[in-house]
Amino acid sequence: MSLRETNRSMRLRRTGLIPSDTRVRHYDELDEEAQATVRELAGRPQTAPEADDLDDGDVVKFTDYYEVRAR
Amino acid sequence: MSDSYVIIGDGIAGASAAETLREEAPDAEITVLTDEGESLYNRILIKEYAKGKLPEAPISIHQESWYDDHDVDLRLNTVVVDIDVENDAVHTHEGETFEYDSLLLAVGGTPQQLPVGNADAEGIHHFWTFQDARNIKESVEDAERAVIVGAGLLGIDFAAICGAQDVEAKYLMRGDNWWRYALSEEGAEIMHEAMRERGVEPVFDSGVDRFEVDDDGHVEAAVDPNGERYECDFAGVAIGLNFNTELVEDTPIETEDGIVVDEFMRTNVDNVYAAGDITTFNDLILGERAKNGSWGSAKEQGTIAARNMLDYGSDEFEWVSSYSITHFDFPFLSFGHPTLGDDSVEATTAEGEWRRVALKDGKVVGGVLIGDLSPQSAFKQLMREGRDVTGQEDLLMEPGFSVDDLAAATEQQ
Ligand SMILES: Cc1cc2nc3c(=O)[nH]c(=O)nc-3n(C[C@H](O)[C@H](O)[C@H](O)COP(=O)(O)OP(=O)(O)OC[C@H]3O[C@@H](n4cnc5c(N)ncnc54)[C@H](O)[C@@H]3O)c2cc1C
Numbered sequence: 078m079s080l081r082e083t084n085r086s087m088r089l090r091r092t093g094l095i096p097s098d099t100r101v102r103h104y105d106e107l108d109e110e111a112q113a114t115v116r117e118l119a120g121r122p123q124t125a126p127e128a129d130d131l132d133d134g135d136v137v138k139f140t141d142y143y144e145v146r147a148r
Numbered sequence: 149m150s151d152s153y154v155i156i157g158d159g160i161a162g163a164s165a166a167e168t169l170r171e172e173a174p175d176a177e178i179t180v181l182t183d184e185g186e187s188l189y190n191r192i193l194i195k196e197y198a199k200g201k202l203p204e205a206p207i208s209i210h211q212e213s214w215y216d217d218h219d220v221d222l223r224l225n226t227v228v229v230d231i232d233v234e235n236d237a238v239h240t241h242e243g244e245t246f247e248y249d250s251l252l253l254a255v256g257g258t259p260q261q262l263p264v265g266n267a268d269a270e271g272i273h274h275f276w277t278f279q280d281a282r283n284i285k286e287s288v289e290d291a292e293r294a295v296i297v298g299a300g301l302l303g304i305d306f307a308a309i310c311g312a313q314d315v316e317a318k319y320l321m322r323g324d325n326w327w328r329y330a331l332s333e334e335g336a337e338i339m340h341e342a343m344r345e346r347g348v349e350p351v352f353d354s355g356v357d358r359f360e361v362d363d364d365g366h367v368e369a370a371v372d373p374n375g376e377r378y379e380c381d382f383a384g385v386a387i388g389l390n391f392n393t394e395l396v397e398d399t400p401i402e403t404e405d406g407i408v409v410d411e412f413m414r415t416n417v418d419n420v421y422a423a424g425d426i427t428t429f430n431d432l433i434l435g436e437r438a439k440n441g442s443w444g445s446a447k448e449q450g451t452i453a454a455r456n457m458l459d460y461g462s463d464e465f466e467w468v469s470s471y472s473i474t475h476f477d478f479p480f481l482s483f484g485h486p487t488l489g490d491d492s493v494e495a496t497t498a499e500g501e502w503r504r505v506a507l508k509d510g511k512v513v514g515g516v517l518i519g520d521l522s523p524q525s526a527f528k529q530l531m532r533e534g535r536d537v538t539g540q541e542d543l544l545m546e547p548g549f550s551v552d553d554l555a556a557a558t559e560q561q
Contacts (some may be wrong), residue, residue: 097205103192104472104479105443109525116479116521136206138196140479 086124089115089143092136101136115139150175153457154238154248156228156395158182159191160443161424162254163210164450165457170218173458178220179246181238183227184277187212192443194281195305198288199312207278233399233417250457253396253407253415253422254450257389262297266359271367272383275302284384288313291382295319295370296348297356298386299326301471301482304339306384308475311346318378319343320354320370330486330516332494335502338518342476351378359383389441391426404428406439411464413453421457423449432466433531434513438485445469468528472521481521484514484531495545503545510538523549530554 095101104115111130118125119139131137133147153169155162158180169178188210196202215222227241237247259274261267271291273284288294288309294317296306303319304326310317319326325336326343340350354372362368369379391406402408402416406428413421413429424446431438440446448467455463473480478500489506496502501519505512505527512530517523527544529551530537537544543553 095202095206097203099206101190101193101196101202101206103190103443104474105192105470106190109528113525116524138193139474140477142201 085127085147087114087118087127087131087133087145087147088122088124089118089120089137090146091120092142092144095136095142099134099136100132101138101142102131104137104139107131107137115143119143150177151249152177152247153179153250153252154246155180155252155254156182156238157252157254157256157424157426158184158188158210158222159254159256159424159446160188161256161426161446161450161453162252163188164447165252165254165423165454166218166220168451168454169457170220172455178218179223179248180215180220181223181226181228181240181246183225184279185225186278187215187222187224189278191276191278194278195275195309197278198275198281198285198305198309200285200289201312228395231395231399231401231420233401233420236419248419250419250421252450252453252457253420253426254424254446254453255392255395256425256446257391259302259386260388260390262356262385262387264356264358266361266367267385269359269361269367270365271381272359272385273306274385275305276389284309288315288382291315291380293317293378293380294382294384295356295378295380296384296386297370298384298388299323299328300386300388301327301473302386303384304343304473304475306386307343307348308346309384310382311343311348311475314347315382317348318370318380319348319350320356320372320378321350321352322355324352326350330482330506331504334496335494335504335516335518338478338500338502339480342478351376389425393426404437408437411466412456412461413449413465414456414460421453423453429465432464433468433534434485434488434508440467440469442469442471466532468531470524470528478519479517479521481517481524482514483517483524483528484512486514486516489513491541493541493545497545497547501547505541505544507537507541510536512537512544520547526551 111128114128135145230239296319299321360369407422452465470483489508491507494504505515
């Protein structure tokens with residue numbers, strides 16, 4: 078069984094400050110599903126089903142730095 | 149006795165191979181040799197460090213403890229100087245010998261120097277390693293004026309670094325637009341405008357004829373072929389890579405702008421494989437030999453190579469590469485082989501949004517998206533499926549394009 082909860086949704090929150098212990102992912106490192114989610118959510122106040130390749134607290138470098146919030 | 153695997157290079161290709169080998173062969177002896185002084189880090193984030201946007205720590209991917217925990221023998225600062233394929237051994241600069249049952253060459257490339265006077269002067273930077281990024285950051289923080297050379301995907305990183313560090317820069321380009329092999333002037337102008345907004349001025353039909361240095365040997369100007377002189381205290385040069393094939397020069401391993409491998413990442417020597425930027429591989433999608441230079445592709449090739457080192461023929465590399473630019477407030481993505489093909493279609497789809505698709509024999513082989521990346525997955529799918537889009541090219545330029553928009557007749561030929 079996967080450890081991941083399957084019914085969480087995620088959103089992206091723009092962030093400027095990146096603490097040293099953060100996992101930072103570049104858009105090009107993500108799988109296609111996670112890339113599509115990032116494209117959809119970046120800069121928009123929306124949620125989408127959580128992408129497998131991203132975790133709560135990750136920061137994604139896309140057109141800005143975005144913190145992943147998964148609930 | 150368990151099989152022994154030697155991997156040269158601890159970039160993403162070598163490291164993903166080590167990970168896969170360990171996962172799929174718990175008893176294998178795995179040795180990773182790297183000439184760098186640090187273990188796997190995120191090469192595609194070092195530009196963010198140089199821009200001053202990221203601290204060092206998140207850039208590391210494998211701490212040295214990872215190798216201990218996974219029983220991988222990591223040797224830092226170890227240059228492999230010779231490969232002896234007859235005796236299945238590699239030799240290092242310090243005279244050490246490592247024998248292998250199977251060898252992986254994941255050695256990437258080295259940035260080219262400009263073939264002009266003073267090209268190695270102090271203050272002139274090339275960009276490949278984390279150490280380069282540290283040097284660039286230090287140098288650019290003290291700089292007021294910069295010159296950038298190399299109108300491609302790595303050159304624009306220098307432009308973004310200068311922009312982020314408030315350094316006024318002249319970006320000297322040979323043609324009349326940035327990345328002219330993949331973009332027309334119309335698309336490139338969106339990129340030029342973004343550079344200008346950050347204090348980086350594109351200079352066309354230019355380039356570097358020579359650098360001038362001060363009494364301490366530090367760069368002080370670049371002179372272009374038209375005789376124009378651009379003062380600078382920092383120069384960033386990104387004109388391409390020399391692939392690190394010298395290592396196999398005296399071996400029977402075939403090279404052609406890299407190390408030639410089949411779709412299983414195997415060279416013409418049975419127990420020698422290659423992965424990542426170094427390969428010239430049999431591209432199953434394109435139907436000919438090709439090269440990729442991107443993180444995702446290098447990682448996948450490392451994984452595929454490892455599987456085939458364990459069981460030849462078990463997994464093939466079939467992948468559409470992509471590479472984004474995320475320095476601006478709009479995204480940019482190149483996919484596949486945007487500089488190849490015998491035809492292309494392009495369009496401005498909305499203000500600040502532009503796309504170009506390269507075609508060969510009626511099939512998509514690559515392209516560039518600016519502003520709107522939404523058709524990225526659809527274009528990659530068309531490539532993977534080998535769809536012939538002859539007569540329907542205009543549909544590819546529709547803002548909300550989806551694969552379903554194409555007539556059923558174009559399904560895999
Ligand atoms: C500044 C920069 C920005 C980039 N941005 C992006 C991006 O946004 N998106 C993207 O997809 N790609 C990007 N790339 C490209 C991407 O990083 C590469 O395609 C990828 O990292 C290649 O991985 P690799 O493992 O094949 O080679 P490398 O990472 O180059 O690893 C090869 C390793 O082998 C070592 N080596 C070579 N010869 C020897 C020897 N004789 N003995 C021992 N060790 C040796 C080298 O030192 C090196 O550590 C960028 C590259 C750079 C430099």
